[in-house]
Amino acid sequence: MQDRIPARMRAASQRAFPVLLGAVCAWLLMRQAGTLDWSSVGAAIQAIPPGRWALALLATAGSFWALAQYDAVAHRHLETGAPDGPARRAGAASIALGQVIGFGPAVGAAVRWRLMPSLGHGAILRLTGFVTLSFFAAWGVWVLGLALPMVGGAAWLALPVLPALGLGGALALWRFPVLRLGRVALRLPSIPAAARLLALCLLDLVCAGLALWLLLPAGTAPALPVFVAAYALAMGAGLVGGTPGGVGPFELALLALLPMVDPVALAAAILGYRLVYYAVPAVLGAVYATLARPLAMLPQPRSAPVHLSGPRAEAAVAAQASVQALRSATAGACLLRTPHSLTLFLGAQHGPISDLLAPLRAEARRQNRVACLYKVTARDAAAARRAGWIAAPHSTEAVLDPRAFDLDAPDRRQLRRALRKADRAGVSVERMTAPDWPALAEVNTAWAQAHGGERGLTMGRFCSSYLRDKPLFVARHQGRIVGFVTAVAAPGERCLDLMRHRPEAPAGTMHALVHALIRSAAREGCHEVCLAALPAPRLMRFAPGSEGLARFKSSFAPSWRPLYIAAPGRTALLLAALDLWRAVCRPEPLPPPAPSTSDWTGPQAPAQDADSAVRLAG
Known part of the structure; x- marks a missing residue:
């Protein structure tokens, strides 16, 4: 019992900290607000041209489009089988409501559960955790690598710092695709997923900052890059504060970072921004979360069996790897799943390989991986080049x-x-x-x-x-x-x-x-x-x-x-080659054996074939 008391006290203090911080910031903000001429603030709001309101709404739409993509990436990473459309809409609604109500992860999980109950509590919690942590990680990269140097007047520092952060993160994900915490193993995002999340985070910050920047009087606002950098830092303060909408910490940080902006104009812009970026999306999100029919997951079709047979005997060695089948109307092949790539191994088992290139790219994107051909013949490499892929000699047998x-x-x-x-x-x-x-x-x-x-x-x-x-x-x-x-x-x-x-x-x-x-x-x-x-x-x-x-x-x-390796681009080719090299040199433990190797194809992937998508209703 005595051991539980300190634990309860720590938990209570952790919950109380954001509330106390928010209260302090609110008090400071009220003191700051007391010095403003609110009649002038009202006049400044009325002076914002209608065109700027429209552009701010358009920038808000761009920001929420980027935020909604986080859920699509998360569903692919967790392999829930949910289609992108409902995933994006649920993500946008959960973020719109969470940022207004406060306690964003809890509110976001509740909204996602309302819209996708068939995924189960565990999947919803993992999904929400993935979106939250990946956003903070991407925000941290942009703040450390770009925002801080720009706000600090040393923008040139971004040239070495930002690439170093990106390369270091990519190397960490390549070296440790799975994070092991005791008995718990967490599969980290693939490098393609991380790159997409970074791009989405940047787009979100730019669009959200633009929405606020547009509401400032023309000629009084600082340059947009500097303003967006200050906005990113202020938004972080609001997120850490944990108050609904970041009220208090966000405004105080923005006032401190932008002393050159007229406080009256900035207050008017912030109030307009709260309306455009918070109130309007919250109303739309609440309407959607209330009226939308929950997504009902129908029974998923069984994955097509992967027969490790074909024109080349070496196909059987894939029995000890994670594999899945790829089918089109005229061809079929065996795919190897590694942390960052989805690889068509040894060419087509039947049919022309050219008929599998587009389905392979689509399936790789659905799994947040890059597409790759591995150990294919010169003839298959030529077919890939005709389709615009990059092929290079890899080995000779x-x-x-x-x-x-x-x-x-x-x-x-x-x-x-x-x-x-x-x-x-x-x-x-x-x-x-x-x-x-x-x-x-x-x-x-x-x-x-x-x-x-x-x-x-x-x-x-x-x-x-x-x-x-x-x-x-x-x-x-x-x-x-x-x-x-x-x-x-x-x-x-x-x-x-x-x-x-x-x-x-x-x-x-x-x-x-x-x-x-x-x-x-x-x-x-x-x-x-x-x-x-x-x-x-x-x-x-x-x-x-x-x-x-x-x-x-x-x-x-x-x-x-000669045998070849091929991918849709040079970056994808390099990443796939490094991913395959790591899988060869640092293999994962062997999975439990199947009853018979005559038909067994190794550990099966939960993903479906490229031409047999998961069927959902609602």
Whole structure:
């Protein structure tokens, strides 16, 4: 009981602080108001031209349009399935009422609950929290990077500070897409979502400041950029004060920041601004919140199953990633979901890839991600370029025809030498149909410790449920398993997947394992074995250890096939490449295995296909 008393006292003090602050500010404001000639203030209000009132209303509409977009971004981030239109209208109504009544988050949550009850209390609270915190974060960036330097008379500081804040925030979101607080994991906004929120916040501040600036007498108002900067700071004071509409802190801050403006003219403009920016939207928001029919969520259609099959065997490695299907009337593909990008992997499973580019961009935007093509062929890259996308070589994969594989070919002398070393050391290779999982796990652990851990995304990780239906070849030395390789299979194709060995494995062990895979594929009539990909030559220096892997694969004298990455623009291409690189190098923990890998496609995305939107009524 004694422990609860201090906690209650702290909670009461936290609730009382905004009230006390508001009371103090109101008292100070009343003292300031007592010095004004209110008949002159009334005359100043009457002197505002009708055209300026109309423009102020138009600027208010622009500000609320920007604010309403916050809810659309939030719904996409939380994957509620709500369409943009009702989401924006609910957001605008909640903000219009919250800023007048006070206690904005609580009022906003209540209004959203009234208009979208089918989302549930938890989703409404998360939605309101996302909108509130993201607005404060975006406002903080603009205030620190732009408003403070301008109001302080050092506008040049914005040139280094604002880009530094933006780049630092982007790097933080890229490095930590999920914020873990104890057992709670919070998925932070993607970089595209954060950039959109920053742009919306700036538009809101400019339009709201413009609405007030327009109500000042012509010739008496400071330059609009300086005024908007002062407005942004004053608005922050009003938000922190917690009073309805920020009354008190907002006016005091504005008077202090704009001493050059006639107090009578400023008071008249503020009163007009309260009418235009607060009263009118509040009335419209109350009418909408009262009369609008609540959004009723109909049962959502099941996501289309993602079959990891297609013309390329490597498609099966996506089983350990978060995937979803993309369908159009004529084509289909598998998509990889990473924190900041939505990636079409390996090209279309059927149909032309050109028919999937527009649906991919639409689906990526619906998820606050950038669209990307990854490991696509030169032909698919050319189709993307024709559609206006930017494509760049990403990697080269080694392929060979096992039916024509000749070990005695002159260009395979390094392979023959390695195989002789393994043979002299007494290494034996076999295809294992009844895997000894504990022994294989020991080999995998030893390899991971020597190589800094396993990679993720499209690079397979050791998992018995993932490997149990894959071709598996093991190497033994003195009766002990010292290495193994696995492959993913498609009709007529095999693709090398996991390669694991103990540090003490004899030289040539991995050559012998891959050679056994090639011979097995030849016996089964396969026309292609893919030895997986290496970074493109100009990217080799960024991939430690790739030179040794290149020598290993080159010993099999394969053909080299370029693969490409593509995105709608250069910025999107850079972001997608960095996002995929992080997902490979810093993979998330593997999800629980599914009952069977024959039809399983990995962790499914809750999102729907691009051409099967969520159906809602109301």
